Amino acid sequence: MNVDFTFNLITFILNLIAWVSIGLISFRIYQKKAIKLKAWKVIFVLYIGLFSFNINWPMFDTVVKIPLLPLGVWILYFILKRKKGRWETYRSHAWLGFGANVIFIATTLLAVPLQHAFYPEKEATTYLSSIENASLLPIHPSAKDQKINKVALENQLSNMTVEMVYSQDWYEETYMEMESNERDERFPYQLTGVTAKWGSGQSPVIYIESDGKGLLIKTKEKEFYFRSADSFLEEVH
Protein backbone atom coordinates (compact mmCIF):
# COMPACT_ATOMS: atom_id res chain seq x y z
CA MET A 1 0.00 0.00 0.00
CA ASN A 2 1.19 3.43 -0.84
CA VAL A 3 -0.47 5.89 1.49
CA ASP A 4 0.52 9.41 0.71
CA PHE A 5 0.52 10.78 4.20
CA THR A 6 1.54 14.37 4.36
CA PHE A 7 1.50 16.49 7.45
CA ASN A 8 1.41 20.25 7.17
CA LEU A 9 2.87 21.58 10.40
CA ILE A 10 2.19 25.28 9.76
CA THR A 11 -1.49 24.74 9.00
CA PHE A 12 -1.81 22.44 11.98
CA ILE A 13 -0.30 24.93 14.45
CA LEU A 14 -2.24 27.90 13.06
CA ASN A 15 -5.51 26.00 13.23
CA LEU A 16 -4.73 24.98 16.78
CA ILE A 17 -4.09 28.62 17.73
CA ALA A 18 -7.31 29.66 15.97
CA TRP A 19 -9.43 27.12 17.84
CA VAL A 20 -7.83 27.92 21.17
CA SER A 21 -8.53 31.64 20.72
CA ILE A 22 -12.13 30.95 19.69
CA GLY A 23 -12.44 28.83 22.80
CA LEU A 24 -11.05 31.61 24.99
CA ILE A 25 -13.34 34.27 23.54
CA SER A 26 -16.27 31.94 23.96
CA PHE A 27 -15.31 31.38 27.58
CA ARG A 28 -15.13 35.14 28.24
CA ILE A 29 -18.62 35.62 26.81
CA TYR A 30 -19.82 32.71 28.92
CA GLN A 31 -18.36 34.24 32.07
CA LYS A 32 -20.00 37.63 31.47
CA LYS A 33 -23.44 36.12 31.04
CA ALA A 34 -25.71 35.99 34.08
CA ILE A 35 -27.49 32.85 32.86
CA LYS A 36 -25.13 29.86 32.89
CA LEU A 37 -25.57 27.78 29.75
CA LYS A 38 -24.57 24.14 29.30
CA ALA A 39 -21.12 23.80 27.74
CA TRP A 40 -22.20 21.33 25.02
CA LYS A 41 -25.00 23.69 23.97
CA VAL A 42 -22.54 26.56 23.64
CA ILE A 43 -20.18 24.41 21.53
CA PHE A 44 -23.07 23.27 19.36
CA VAL A 45 -24.31 26.84 18.76
CA LEU A 46 -20.76 27.95 18.00
CA TYR A 47 -20.36 25.15 15.49
CA ILE A 48 -23.65 25.85 13.70
CA GLY A 49 -22.77 29.56 13.74
CA LEU A 50 -19.70 28.73 11.63
CA PHE A 51 -21.87 27.76 8.63
CA SER A 52 -21.74 30.50 6.08
CA PHE A 53 -21.99 31.21 2.42
CA ASN A 54 -18.45 31.93 1.24
CA ILE A 55 -16.77 33.16 -1.86
CA ASN A 56 -13.48 31.51 -2.57
CA TRP A 57 -10.97 34.17 -3.40
CA PRO A 58 -7.66 32.90 -4.76
CA MET A 59 -4.70 35.03 -3.75
CA PHE A 60 -1.05 34.56 -2.84
CA ASP A 61 -1.04 30.89 -3.84
CA THR A 62 -3.90 30.10 -1.54
CA VAL A 63 -7.68 30.26 -1.46
CA VAL A 64 -9.27 32.66 1.01
CA LYS A 65 -12.85 31.88 2.00
CA ILE A 66 -14.63 35.19 2.46
CA PRO A 67 -17.83 34.72 4.48
CA LEU A 68 -20.80 36.60 3.04
CA LEU A 69 -24.04 35.26 4.47
CA PRO A 70 -24.27 34.02 8.07
CA LEU A 71 -26.37 30.96 7.25
CA GLY A 72 -25.70 29.27 10.59
CA VAL A 73 -26.74 32.33 12.56
CA TRP A 74 -30.00 32.54 10.59
CA ILE A 75 -30.78 28.88 11.21
CA LEU A 76 -30.15 29.30 14.93
CA TYR A 77 -32.26 32.46 15.02
CA PHE A 78 -35.29 30.75 13.49
CA ILE A 79 -35.02 27.75 15.78
CA LEU A 80 -34.20 29.56 19.02
CA LYS A 81 -36.58 32.53 18.71
CA ARG A 82 -39.62 30.31 19.22
CA LYS A 83 -39.04 30.44 22.97
CA LYS A 84 -38.97 33.92 24.35
CA GLY A 85 -35.56 35.13 25.47
CA ARG A 86 -33.73 32.02 24.28
CA TRP A 87 -32.24 33.63 21.20
CA GLU A 88 -30.86 36.53 23.24
CA THR A 89 -28.91 34.19 25.52
CA TYR A 90 -27.24 32.42 22.62
CA ARG A 91 -26.90 35.33 20.21
CA SER A 92 -23.33 36.32 20.98
CA HIS A 93 -22.15 32.70 20.77
CA ALA A 94 -23.82 32.26 17.40
CA TRP A 95 -22.22 35.41 16.04
CA LEU A 96 -18.86 34.33 17.44
CA GLY A 97 -19.23 31.22 15.29
CA PHE A 98 -19.69 33.38 12.23
CA GLY A 99 -16.85 35.66 13.35
CA ALA A 100 -14.58 32.63 13.63
CA ASN A 101 -14.53 32.57 9.84
CA VAL A 102 -12.57 35.81 9.96
CA ILE A 103 -10.05 34.22 12.32
CA PHE A 104 -9.64 31.41 9.80
CA ILE A 105 -9.01 33.95 7.02
CA ALA A 106 -6.21 35.33 9.15
CA THR A 107 -4.67 31.88 9.63
CA THR A 108 -4.94 31.11 5.91
CA LEU A 109 -3.14 34.32 5.04
CA LEU A 110 -0.59 33.95 7.79
CA ALA A 111 0.22 30.43 6.61
CA VAL A 112 1.57 31.73 3.30
CA PRO A 113 4.60 33.73 4.58
CA LEU A 114 5.27 31.18 7.31
CA GLN A 115 5.27 28.36 4.78
CA HIS A 116 7.71 30.37 2.65
CA ALA A 117 9.94 31.05 5.63
CA PHE A 118 10.13 27.51 6.97
CA TYR A 119 9.74 25.57 3.74
CA PRO A 120 11.10 27.79 0.95
CA GLU A 121 9.68 26.51 -2.31
CA LYS A 122 12.75 27.43 -4.32
CA GLU A 123 15.18 25.32 -2.32
CA ALA A 124 15.71 21.70 -3.23
CA THR A 125 16.21 20.70 0.41
CA THR A 126 12.51 21.37 1.04
CA TYR A 127 11.60 18.46 -1.23
CA LEU A 128 14.61 16.21 -0.65
CA SER A 129 15.19 16.19 3.06
CA SER A 130 16.03 12.59 3.81
CA ILE A 131 17.81 10.79 0.98
CA GLU A 132 19.29 7.71 2.68
CA ASN A 133 16.85 5.43 0.85
CA ALA A 134 17.02 7.29 -2.45
CA SER A 135 17.04 5.13 -5.54
CA LEU A 136 16.86 5.64 -9.24
CA LEU A 137 14.01 4.24 -11.30
CA PRO A 138 14.41 4.24 -15.09
CA ILE A 139 11.10 5.12 -16.76
CA HIS A 140 12.19 5.32 -20.39
CA PRO A 141 14.44 3.16 -22.65
CA SER A 142 16.85 6.09 -23.10
CA ALA A 143 17.78 5.77 -19.41
CA LYS A 144 21.31 4.46 -18.93
CA ASP A 145 22.48 1.91 -16.43
CA GLN A 146 23.22 4.37 -13.67
CA LYS A 147 22.65 4.76 -9.97
CA ILE A 148 22.35 7.66 -7.64
CA ASN A 149 25.47 8.99 -5.95
CA LYS A 150 24.02 9.94 -2.58
CA VAL A 151 27.12 11.77 -1.38
CA ALA A 152 27.20 13.90 -4.50
CA LEU A 153 23.47 14.59 -4.29
CA GLU A 154 23.71 15.54 -0.61
CA ASN A 155 26.53 17.97 -1.40
CA GLN A 156 24.78 19.54 -4.37
CA LEU A 157 21.36 19.96 -2.81
CA SER A 158 21.88 23.22 -0.96
CA ASN A 159 23.57 24.84 -3.96
CA MET A 160 21.00 23.92 -6.57
CA THR A 161 19.38 26.77 -8.40
CA VAL A 162 15.85 27.11 -9.65
CA GLU A 163 15.59 27.53 -13.40
CA MET A 164 12.66 28.16 -15.68
CA VAL A 165 10.61 25.18 -16.76
CA TYR A 166 11.06 25.47 -20.52
CA SER A 167 8.38 22.89 -21.11
CA GLN A 168 7.57 23.85 -24.68
CA ASP A 169 11.23 24.03 -25.71
CA TRP A 170 11.96 20.66 -24.17
CA TYR A 171 9.00 19.11 -25.87
CA GLU A 172 9.79 20.59 -29.25
CA GLU A 173 13.49 19.81 -29.04
CA THR A 174 12.66 16.18 -28.44
CA TYR A 175 10.30 16.07 -31.39
CA MET A 176 12.23 18.21 -33.88
CA GLU A 177 15.71 16.94 -33.39
CA MET A 178 15.15 13.23 -33.25
CA GLU A 179 13.79 10.60 -35.58
CA SER A 180 10.24 9.78 -34.68
CA ASN A 181 10.97 6.53 -32.90
CA GLU A 182 14.50 7.11 -31.72
CA ARG A 183 13.61 9.82 -29.26
CA ASP A 184 15.39 10.25 -25.96
CA GLU A 185 13.49 11.43 -22.93
CA ARG A 186 14.88 14.53 -21.27
CA PHE A 187 13.92 13.16 -17.82
CA PRO A 188 14.27 9.37 -18.13
CA TYR A 189 14.49 8.58 -14.39
CA GLN A 190 12.27 8.90 -11.39
CA LEU A 191 13.79 9.43 -7.96
CA THR A 192 12.10 7.32 -5.30
CA GLY A 193 12.59 6.73 -1.59
CA VAL A 194 13.17 10.36 -0.65
CA THR A 195 11.02 12.34 1.75
CA ALA A 196 10.29 16.04 1.85
CA LYS A 197 11.12 18.17 4.87
CA TRP A 198 9.06 17.11 7.90
CA GLY A 199 5.89 19.14 8.29
CA SER A 200 6.03 20.66 4.82
CA GLY A 201 2.89 18.82 3.74
CA GLN A 202 4.58 17.90 0.46
CA SER A 203 4.89 14.54 -1.25
CA PRO A 204 6.34 15.52 -4.61
CA VAL A 205 7.03 13.40 -7.66
CA ILE A 206 10.66 13.86 -8.71
CA TYR A 207 12.21 13.21 -12.13
CA ILE A 208 15.94 13.33 -12.95
CA GLU A 209 17.42 14.74 -16.14
CA SER A 210 19.48 12.51 -18.41
CA ASP A 211 22.75 14.38 -17.69
CA GLY A 212 22.28 13.76 -13.96
CA LYS A 213 22.28 17.47 -13.13
CA GLY A 214 18.62 18.37 -13.19
CA LEU A 215 15.62 17.69 -10.98
CA LEU A 216 12.04 18.19 -12.10
CA ILE A 217 9.94 18.37 -8.96
CA LYS A 218 6.16 18.25 -9.15
CA THR A 219 4.17 19.20 -6.10
CA LYS A 220 0.38 19.23 -5.99
CA GLU A 221 0.19 22.83 -7.20
CA LYS A 222 3.46 23.66 -8.90
CA GLU A 223 6.47 22.44 -10.73
CA PHE A 224 10.12 23.34 -10.10
CA TYR A 225 13.24 22.72 -12.11
CA PHE A 226 16.51 22.62 -10.19
CA ARG A 227 20.00 22.47 -11.68
CA SER A 228 23.25 21.48 -10.03
CA ALA A 229 26.83 22.16 -11.09
CA ASP A 230 27.86 18.51 -11.17
CA SER A 231 26.16 15.24 -11.90
CA PHE A 232 24.84 13.18 -9.00
CA LEU A 233 24.49 10.00 -11.04
CA GLU A 234 27.22 7.43 -11.57
CA GLU A 235 27.77 4.40 -13.79
CA VAL A 236 26.90 1.01 -12.38
CA HIS A 237 30.03 -1.14 -12.51
Add this chain to the structure above:
Amino acid sequence: MKKKNMWLLIAFGVVSLTTFLIYWFFFWPPKPVPSNEQIVQEINRTYEEAEAKVIQDILFVDTHHVVVPYISANEEDYGLSYWRWRYHKWQVISIDTKGEPKVWKVNRNDPTSFAIVWNAHPDDQLQAIQFYLLRNRNYGMTNGEEHYSPRIQMEKKILLREKSYGILQLPKDWAIVLNSVLMENRGGQSSLFFNDFFPLQTAYFGWLPYDQSGKEAFPKQTVNGHTFVVDDIDQEHVMILNTVDLEIPK
Protein backbone atom coordinates in the same frame (compact mmCIF):
# COMPACT_ATOMS: atom_id res chain seq x y z
CA MET B 1 -33.39 -13.56 39.64
CA LYS B 2 -33.89 -16.66 37.57
CA LYS B 3 -35.77 -14.73 34.92
CA LYS B 4 -32.98 -12.20 34.72
CA ASN B 5 -30.41 -14.97 34.17
CA MET B 6 -32.50 -16.42 31.39
CA TRP B 7 -32.66 -13.08 29.60
CA LEU B 8 -28.92 -12.70 29.94
CA LEU B 9 -28.49 -16.12 28.41
CA ILE B 10 -30.78 -15.28 25.49
CA ALA B 11 -28.99 -11.96 24.90
CA PHE B 12 -25.66 -13.74 24.96
CA GLY B 13 -26.95 -16.36 22.50
CA VAL B 14 -28.28 -13.72 20.10
CA VAL B 15 -25.06 -11.72 20.20
CA SER B 16 -22.83 -14.72 19.59
CA LEU B 17 -25.07 -16.04 16.80
CA THR B 18 -25.05 -12.65 15.06
CA THR B 19 -21.29 -12.38 15.43
CA PHE B 20 -20.86 -15.84 13.99
CA LEU B 21 -23.20 -15.13 11.06
CA ILE B 22 -21.42 -11.88 10.24
CA TYR B 23 -18.08 -13.64 10.41
CA TRP B 24 -19.39 -16.54 8.32
CA PHE B 25 -20.82 -14.23 5.66
CA PHE B 26 -18.13 -11.58 5.36
CA PHE B 27 -14.85 -12.83 6.78
CA TRP B 28 -14.74 -16.61 6.37
CA PRO B 29 -11.47 -17.62 4.67
CA PRO B 30 -11.94 -18.76 1.06
CA LYS B 31 -12.90 -22.38 0.48
CA PRO B 32 -11.16 -24.33 -2.29
CA VAL B 33 -12.07 -23.11 -5.76
CA PRO B 34 -14.99 -25.10 -7.30
CA SER B 35 -14.19 -28.18 -9.38
CA ASN B 36 -13.57 -27.84 -13.11
CA GLU B 37 -17.05 -29.24 -13.95
CA GLN B 38 -18.70 -26.77 -11.61
CA ILE B 39 -16.70 -23.90 -13.13
CA VAL B 40 -17.68 -24.92 -16.67
CA GLN B 41 -21.34 -25.17 -15.62
CA GLU B 42 -21.26 -21.82 -13.87
CA ILE B 43 -19.61 -20.05 -16.85
CA ASN B 44 -22.15 -21.47 -19.32
CA ARG B 45 -25.09 -20.84 -17.00
CA THR B 46 -23.96 -17.21 -16.62
CA TYR B 47 -23.07 -16.55 -20.25
CA GLU B 48 -24.30 -19.15 -22.68
CA GLU B 49 -22.29 -17.87 -25.62
CA ALA B 50 -19.03 -18.62 -23.81
CA GLU B 51 -19.58 -22.35 -24.53
CA ALA B 52 -16.85 -23.25 -22.12
CA LYS B 53 -15.64 -26.85 -22.23
CA VAL B 54 -12.11 -27.25 -20.93
CA ILE B 55 -10.69 -25.54 -17.87
CA GLN B 56 -6.98 -24.93 -18.39
CA ASP B 57 -5.80 -23.81 -14.96
CA ILE B 58 -6.58 -21.72 -11.89
CA LEU B 59 -4.47 -18.56 -11.61
CA PHE B 60 -4.41 -16.91 -8.19
CA VAL B 61 -4.22 -13.12 -8.15
CA ASP B 62 -4.50 -13.28 -4.36
CA THR B 63 -6.31 -15.53 -1.89
CA HIS B 64 -9.72 -14.03 -2.75
CA HIS B 65 -9.36 -13.47 -6.51
CA VAL B 66 -8.67 -16.04 -9.22
CA VAL B 67 -8.64 -16.08 -13.00
CA VAL B 68 -9.70 -19.26 -14.78
CA PRO B 69 -8.60 -19.62 -18.43
CA TYR B 70 -10.89 -21.90 -20.45
CA ILE B 71 -11.30 -23.26 -23.99
CA SER B 72 -14.65 -23.17 -25.78
CA ALA B 73 -16.36 -26.30 -27.14
CA ASN B 74 -15.41 -25.59 -30.77
CA GLU B 75 -11.86 -24.67 -29.70
CA GLU B 76 -12.23 -21.36 -31.49
CA ASP B 77 -12.07 -19.33 -28.31
CA TYR B 78 -9.49 -19.24 -25.58
CA GLY B 79 -11.22 -17.21 -22.92
CA LEU B 80 -10.81 -15.94 -19.38
CA SER B 81 -13.19 -15.93 -16.44
CA TYR B 82 -12.72 -13.84 -13.33
CA TRP B 83 -13.77 -15.16 -9.91
CA ARG B 84 -14.02 -13.62 -6.48
CA TRP B 85 -14.59 -15.05 -3.01
CA ARG B 86 -17.22 -12.83 -1.41
CA TYR B 87 -20.29 -13.39 0.77
CA HIS B 88 -19.14 -16.92 1.49
CA LYS B 89 -19.03 -18.13 -2.08
CA TRP B 90 -16.90 -18.22 -5.18
CA GLN B 91 -18.66 -16.13 -7.78
CA VAL B 92 -17.80 -15.51 -11.41
CA ILE B 93 -17.80 -11.74 -11.87
CA SER B 94 -16.77 -11.36 -15.51
CA ILE B 95 -16.25 -13.55 -18.58
CA ASP B 96 -14.13 -12.73 -21.65
CA THR B 97 -14.65 -14.95 -24.68
CA LYS B 98 -11.15 -14.09 -25.96
CA GLY B 99 -7.95 -13.94 -23.99
CA GLU B 100 -6.74 -10.54 -25.08
CA PRO B 101 -4.62 -9.18 -22.18
CA LYS B 102 -6.40 -7.16 -19.52
CA VAL B 103 -5.41 -5.51 -16.29
CA TRP B 104 -7.49 -6.60 -13.32
CA LYS B 105 -7.44 -3.86 -10.70
CA VAL B 106 -8.35 -5.85 -7.62
CA ASN B 107 -8.12 -2.71 -5.50
CA ARG B 108 -8.35 0.31 -7.75
CA ASN B 109 -6.43 2.55 -5.32
CA ASP B 110 -3.48 0.23 -4.95
CA PRO B 111 -1.47 -0.51 -8.12
CA THR B 112 0.43 -3.31 -6.36
CA SER B 113 -2.85 -5.30 -6.43
CA PHE B 114 -3.09 -5.06 -10.22
CA ALA B 115 -2.43 -8.09 -12.42
CA ILE B 116 -2.21 -8.53 -16.17
CA VAL B 117 -3.84 -11.73 -17.45
CA TRP B 118 -4.00 -13.23 -20.94
CA ASN B 119 -4.91 -16.35 -22.88
CA ALA B 120 -3.49 -16.26 -26.41
CA HIS B 121 -5.03 -18.58 -29.00
CA PRO B 122 -2.45 -21.22 -30.09
CA ASP B 123 -3.32 -20.63 -33.77
CA ASP B 124 -1.80 -17.17 -33.45
CA GLN B 125 1.49 -18.93 -32.70
CA LEU B 126 2.79 -16.31 -30.36
CA GLN B 127 6.16 -16.90 -28.82
CA ALA B 128 6.40 -13.85 -26.58
CA ILE B 129 4.52 -10.78 -25.43
CA GLN B 130 6.12 -7.49 -24.51
CA PHE B 131 3.98 -5.57 -22.01
CA TYR B 132 4.26 -1.82 -21.59
CA LEU B 133 3.38 0.87 -19.10
CA LEU B 134 3.08 4.13 -21.02
CA ARG B 135 2.34 7.79 -20.62
CA ASN B 136 2.65 10.32 -23.43
CA ARG B 137 5.04 13.22 -23.18
CA ASN B 138 3.15 16.41 -22.49
CA TYR B 139 3.65 20.07 -21.72
CA GLY B 140 1.47 23.03 -21.00
CA MET B 141 0.77 26.11 -19.03
CA THR B 142 -1.64 26.48 -16.14
CA ASN B 143 -2.18 29.79 -14.47
CA GLY B 144 1.10 31.14 -15.82
CA GLU B 145 3.08 28.15 -14.59
CA GLU B 146 4.67 25.87 -17.13
CA HIS B 147 4.58 22.16 -16.62
CA TYR B 148 6.16 19.21 -18.34
CA SER B 149 5.42 15.52 -18.04
CA PRO B 150 8.17 13.13 -19.16
CA ARG B 151 7.21 10.19 -21.33
CA ILE B 152 6.92 6.94 -19.48
CA GLN B 153 7.74 3.77 -21.36
CA MET B 154 8.51 0.74 -19.23
CA GLU B 155 8.53 -2.80 -20.56
CA LYS B 156 8.32 -6.38 -19.38
CA LYS B 157 8.76 -9.39 -21.63
CA ILE B 158 6.85 -12.65 -21.17
CA LEU B 159 7.65 -15.91 -22.97
CA LEU B 160 4.60 -18.03 -23.73
CA ARG B 161 6.36 -21.43 -24.02
CA GLU B 162 3.81 -24.24 -23.79
CA LYS B 163 1.11 -22.30 -21.97
CA SER B 164 -1.31 -20.11 -23.89
CA TYR B 165 -2.35 -18.28 -20.72
CA GLY B 166 -0.62 -16.50 -17.89
CA ILE B 167 -0.69 -13.90 -15.18
CA LEU B 168 1.73 -11.09 -14.44
CA GLN B 169 1.48 -9.33 -11.12
CA LEU B 170 2.23 -5.66 -11.82
CA PRO B 171 6.02 -5.20 -11.42
CA LYS B 172 6.99 -3.19 -8.31
CA ASP B 173 8.58 -0.40 -10.35
CA TRP B 174 5.43 -0.05 -12.43
CA ALA B 175 3.33 0.25 -9.29
CA ILE B 176 5.57 3.02 -7.94
CA VAL B 177 5.46 4.95 -11.21
CA LEU B 178 1.71 4.43 -11.59
CA ASN B 179 1.16 5.75 -8.08
CA SER B 180 3.18 8.86 -8.91
CA VAL B 181 1.15 9.47 -12.05
CA LEU B 182 -2.05 9.22 -10.03
CA MET B 183 -0.61 11.68 -7.52
CA GLU B 184 0.43 14.14 -10.24
CA ASN B 185 -3.04 14.04 -11.73
CA ARG B 186 -4.75 14.49 -8.39
CA GLY B 187 -2.79 17.72 -8.02
CA GLY B 188 -3.89 18.95 -11.42
CA GLN B 189 -7.54 18.45 -10.64
CA SER B 190 -7.45 20.51 -7.51
CA SER B 191 -5.81 23.42 -9.31
CA LEU B 192 -7.38 26.75 -8.53
CA PHE B 193 -8.27 27.60 -12.08
CA PHE B 194 -9.76 25.34 -14.64
CA ASN B 195 -8.06 26.80 -17.67
CA ASP B 196 -5.89 23.81 -18.30
CA PHE B 197 -5.36 23.81 -22.02
CA PHE B 198 -3.97 20.35 -22.12
CA PRO B 199 -5.86 17.40 -20.73
CA LEU B 200 -4.25 15.35 -17.99
CA GLN B 201 -2.05 12.62 -19.33
CA THR B 202 -2.87 9.37 -17.67
CA ALA B 203 -0.82 6.24 -17.86
CA TYR B 204 -2.02 3.30 -19.94
CA PHE B 205 -1.01 -0.26 -20.70
CA GLY B 206 0.09 -1.76 -24.00
CA TRP B 207 1.17 -5.08 -25.45
CA LEU B 208 3.25 -6.08 -28.44
CA PRO B 209 2.97 -9.73 -29.51
CA TYR B 210 5.81 -11.57 -31.28
CA ASP B 211 5.54 -14.70 -33.41
CA GLN B 212 7.85 -17.75 -33.47
CA SER B 213 10.44 -16.00 -35.63
CA GLY B 214 10.53 -13.06 -33.23
CA LYS B 215 8.62 -10.73 -35.54
CA GLU B 216 5.71 -8.52 -34.61
CA ALA B 217 2.46 -10.36 -35.12
CA PHE B 218 -1.21 -9.54 -35.21
CA PRO B 219 -3.01 -12.16 -33.10
CA LYS B 220 -6.34 -12.15 -34.87
CA GLN B 221 -7.71 -15.17 -33.00
CA THR B 222 -6.99 -13.61 -29.63
CA VAL B 223 -8.57 -10.20 -30.09
CA ASN B 224 -12.11 -8.88 -30.64
CA GLY B 225 -13.94 -11.00 -28.11
CA HIS B 226 -17.00 -10.29 -26.03
CA THR B 227 -17.11 -9.51 -22.35
CA PHE B 228 -19.95 -10.36 -20.02
CA VAL B 229 -19.79 -8.50 -16.71
CA VAL B 230 -21.79 -9.96 -13.83
CA ASP B 231 -20.72 -7.87 -10.86
CA ASP B 232 -18.61 -4.81 -10.18
CA ILE B 233 -15.06 -5.34 -11.38
CA ASP B 234 -12.32 -2.86 -12.28
CA GLN B 235 -10.50 -3.81 -15.44
CA GLU B 236 -8.41 -1.88 -17.90
CA HIS B 237 -7.94 -2.59 -21.55
CA VAL B 238 -4.36 -3.30 -22.69
CA MET B 239 -3.81 -1.55 -26.00
CA ILE B 240 -2.28 -3.53 -28.84
CA LEU B 241 0.79 -1.66 -30.13
CA ASN B 242 2.98 -1.43 -33.18
CA THR B 243 6.69 -0.68 -33.05
CA VAL B 244 5.96 2.81 -34.41
CA ASP B 245 4.05 3.61 -31.20
CA LEU B 246 7.23 3.14 -29.20
CA GLU B 247 10.41 5.11 -28.76
CA ILE B 248 13.54 3.06 -29.32
CA PRO B 249 16.53 5.32 -28.70
CA LYS B 250 19.83 4.26 -30.23
